[in-house]
Amino acid sequence: MLTIRRYQFEAFAIATQRAFEARMLAHLARCWPARVAEMTEPRAAALVRAAAARAREHGLIREFEVGRFIDCCFVLGPEFEADPRCAWAAPILGSGRSARERADQLWSRTRRFLVEGEGAEDR
Template structure:
């Protein structure tokens, strides 16, 4: 039987987190070139790490949902839920009855309505 020690699990977790971070650096740079042009890779990694921690506080933990959360951070600022233009997101993020995916789905829907001029 294979036994994985706690130290090994921690190392695996760190490696997976680093791989996710690497993917996000590329994703955000490629998909948001105007927003990330003035940001060094070190600064972008710091933003990603901050975003992962913030997202977790809102029970947003699935990779796809965290990616969407970080996209909003890049588009609207690292505290987008307090930005006057997107402060509406705060209510969604603090909704205890919603899971992370539902929160990000609602934020995506609202943002799409804003872009279309429906709100």
Template sequence: MLVIREEQMSALSQAMLKQFEDQMVVHLSSNFPDETREISEGELRALIQEGIEQAEQYQITLEDDVRRYLEFMVMYGHNFDTSPDTAWAGEFLHAKELDGTAKMDLIDERELEMVRGLV
């Protein structure tokens, strides 16, 4: 029987988190070149780490949902969850009755409506 000690589990989790962070550096730089052009890799990594922590506070923990949260941070600023300019996003994020995916789906829908000029 294989037994994984807590230290091993922690090391595995850290390795997976580092891999996700590496993927997000590439993803955000590639998909948001204008928004990330002036940001060093170290600053982008710090933003990603901050975003992961923020997302977790809103019960956003699935990788795809965290990726979307990070994309909004890059598009609207690292404080898009609390900024008066994006208060609509904060309302969705604070909705206790919604899970992380539902929150990000609502934010995506609202942002799409804004792009189309429907809001």
């Protein structure tokens, strides 16, 4: 029988997290190259880590859901859900819908917010 020890599991978790961060940084660079160029890589990585932790606090745990939340943090600001200009975010995150539905609705509303230009010049 194969036994995975705690330190092995922890090493795997760290490697998995780093791989996710690398994928997210590459995704952000593809989608918003000008914004990424304004940041140092350590700053962008810190934003990804902090946003992923907050996504989990909102019950968003799958990679897709966390990625959507990170996208929102990247384009709206690191604590967008507390920003009065994004008052629509907290009710979405707190709704009883599934995590996937909340992530999709959050991104849909974020896109509308950006298209309508609500506060976009301040970001």
